[in-house]
Amino acid sequence: MPPKPAAMTPRPDDALLAMYDQALACHGDTAAGALWPDEAGRQRRYDVMLDLLAGAPAGARVVLCDLGCGTGGLLARIRERGLDHVEYRGLDRSAEAIRLALGKFPGVDFRCVDVLAADADPSALDCDYLVANGLFTVRGSLTEPQMRAFLSRVLALAWPRVRRGLAFNVMSKVVDWERDDLFHAPMDDMARLLHGLAGRRVSMRADYGLYEYTCMAFRDAPAGPHAEDAADDEIPVLRPRLPTAEAVLPWLRRMDSARVYSNFGPLVREFESRLAHQLALRPAQVASAGTGTAALVGAILAVAGRATRDRPLALMPAYTFVATAVAARECGYDPWLADMDPETWMLDPLALATHPRLAQFGVVIPVSAYGRPVPQRAWREFSERTGVPVVIDGAACIEAVLRDPAGLVGDVPLALSFHATKSLATGEGGCVLCTDEERVARATQAMNFGFRHNRDSAGPSVNGKMSEYHAAVGLAGLEQWAAKQREVECTLGEYRRQAAAAGVQAGLFTAPQLSSSYVLYACPDTAFAGRLQSLLAGRRIGFRHWYGQGLHGQTHFTGADRDPLPVTEALAPRLVGLPMAADLSPARIARIVDALRAAHEAA
Numbered sequence: 001m002p003p004k005p006a007a008m009t010p011r012p013d014d015a016l017l018a019m020y021d022q023a024l025a026c027h028g029d030t031a032a033g034a035l036w037p038d039e040a041g042r043q044r045r046y047d048v049m050l051d052l053l054a055g056a057p058a059g060a061r062v063v064l065c066d067l068g069c070g071t072g073g074l075l076a077r078i079r080e081r082g083l084d085h086v087e088y089r090g091l092d093r094s095a096e097a098i099r100l101a102l103g104k105f106p107g108v109d110f111r112c113v114d115v116l117a118a119d120a121d122p123s124a125l126d127c128d129y130l131v132a133n134g135l136f137t138v139r140g141s142l143t144e145p146q147m148r149a150f151l152s153r154v155l156a157l158a159w160p161r162v163r164r165g166l167a168f169n170v171m172s173k174v175v176d177w178e179r180d181d182l183f184h185a186p187m188d189d190m191a192r193l194l195h196g197l198a199g200r201r202v203s204m205r206a207d208y209g210l211y212e213y214t215c216m217a218f219r220d221a222p223a224g225p226h227a228e229d230a231a232d233d234e235i236p237v238l239r240p241r242l243p244t245a246e247a248v249l250p251w252l253r254r255m256d257s258a259r260v261y262s263n264f265g266p267l268v269r270e271f272e273s274r275l276a277h278q279l280a281l282r283p284a285q286v287a288s289a290g291t292g293t294a295a296l297v298g299a300i301l302a303v304a305g306r307a308t309r310d311r312p313l314a315l316m317p318a319y320t321f322v323a324t325a326v327a328a329r330e331c332g333y334d335p336w337l338a339d340m341d342p343e344t345w346m347l348d349p350l351a352l353a354t355h356p357r358l359a360q361f362g363v364v365i366p367v368s369a370y371g372r373p374v375p376q377r378a379w380r381e382f383s384e385r386t387g388v389p390v391v392i393d394g395a396a397c398i399e400a401v402l403r404d405p406a407g408l409v410g411d412v413p414l415a416l417s418f419h420a421t422k423s424l425a426t427g428e429g430g431c432v433l434c435t436d437e438e439r440v441a442r443a444t445q446a447m448n449f450g451f452r453h454n455r456d457s458a459g460p461s462v463n464g465k466m467s468e469y470h471a472a473v474g475l476a477g478l479e480q481w482a483a484k485q486r487e488v489e490c491t492l493g494e495y496r497r498q499a500a501a502a503g504v505q506a507g508l509f510t511a512p513q514l515s516s517s518y519v520l521y522a523c524p525d526t527a528f529a530g531r532l533q534s535l536l537a538g539r540r541i542g543f544r545h546w547y548g549q550g551l552h553g554q555t556h557f558t559g560a561d562r563d564p565l566p567v568t569e570a571l572a573p574r575l576v577g578l579p580m581a582a583d584l585s586p587a588r589i590a591r592i593v594d595a596l597r598a599a600h601e602a603a
């Protein structure tokens, strides 16, 4: 006799399948047909299971595998809640349940599979999140050890295929009475099992009013809604989150077919035109760049050219990120540092229009401090009045520009950065925005070896092009922009609420006043700033003086010529950058706000 195929060897859990099929035959596609006592409890379980997805990156698509999906009740709940980012796959051993599910949801990936079968394709379990709702709550005629073995085998198979986290429920032991046919599992046992899978990244919930609890295991940070909230975890000053590999992949696939990887390929063109569209500009008014610094160089060369003997200086604020000075130097200019206005933290065009060195300035570079809006009109008037070309370093101001493109974009070129720390990020990247298309064309030329109509290098230049890879990230980022902004607003709302409750809101600066990459605390004096910094350091909370103490504090620029800088010198040490991340948790915000409160109390 030939040996029995492995798939046919009976297993204890076959009894479960028979029991579920019988219930379905008896009660049809209802809660009772899936061996649940009532519909309300069934819906509540779905919502608890879906909390597993709370730590998913905003806007990213996630693949959810519903193991033991039955007739697809969880999918119905997902659709009802409008969770469009969830790509659902339902697996069940019951052919009848899958038939009913497909009848309700034609075209959805429902599969009739026995994942424990020797010949099963384990890739059916590949997913971001896996839920097994009710798969381990009923044990029927199985013994407890048999049920535990079933649970362990399924988890051992599933966990390696899960990218982010999994959840399952079992019945509680902390009940007045236990049913013989249900699987009441001690929490300690489940805790050991979960810790074995995921170390400390586990959670158990029994707060939803049923006689059961839900176990969750997460892969890695950020894992689950509150996994990062240990009281002494280090809080980084900025934790950027760019589009995930999954979100970028569709764009990369286009690159595979086009086989163009740089030099203004289809993705860069698409990125420029989508950005233009968002800003009510024409695509020819946007020049992508390899970095924000390259965008500055391109814009300076486009409107001012390289420094000359007569005009060797570039006027800029002392209070800026060093890139402003680096870009000017790249174009041959010596930085001349000017003081900032104490309210706007930026250059004042009216005050500078009569600067004694005006005749020596080849270019003026006002800077958008922390993404604050730089008014286009005032600087166009400055340029017209003085005859000195202006380039605005608006590296961090994409959010302000999106709010008010007409007020911030014009003939004066505006250079943006898409560095990973900026709110629209491509990793490295940038662009020049300008309504004067000739200037944009010249900036592009300056960022492309001086080539314009042919391969003749016709002017001073660098290689400052954006690659197709970076454009792919930018395109995915634009698609997620609205969702990410909503998440950021929510986080900043929590920041402001907690600061107000602690009475420390007065010094707090957040979006929309600044770019959402930054949260700043304007300390009342330098002594306070020193106290705050030692409190933050002691509590493992990151902070940063994003612009240092000003450009003249940087070794390479200590000798830079400058005006007197009383405002910069008074303000720079007092503007302390606090932690920010789109998904900064309320618990972490509480730690930061508490440090602010303690610094005030010590005053």
Ligand SMILES: *Cc1c(COP(=O)(O)O)cnc(C)c1O
Binding pocket: 291, 292, 293, 294, 320, 321, 323, 324, 367, 368, 393, 395, 396, 417, 418, 419, 422, 428, 429, 430
């Ligand atoms: C980020 C930034 C830059 C530089 O942008 P990169 O993309 O890093 O080259 C320039 N200026 C300011 C004010 C910035 O914040």
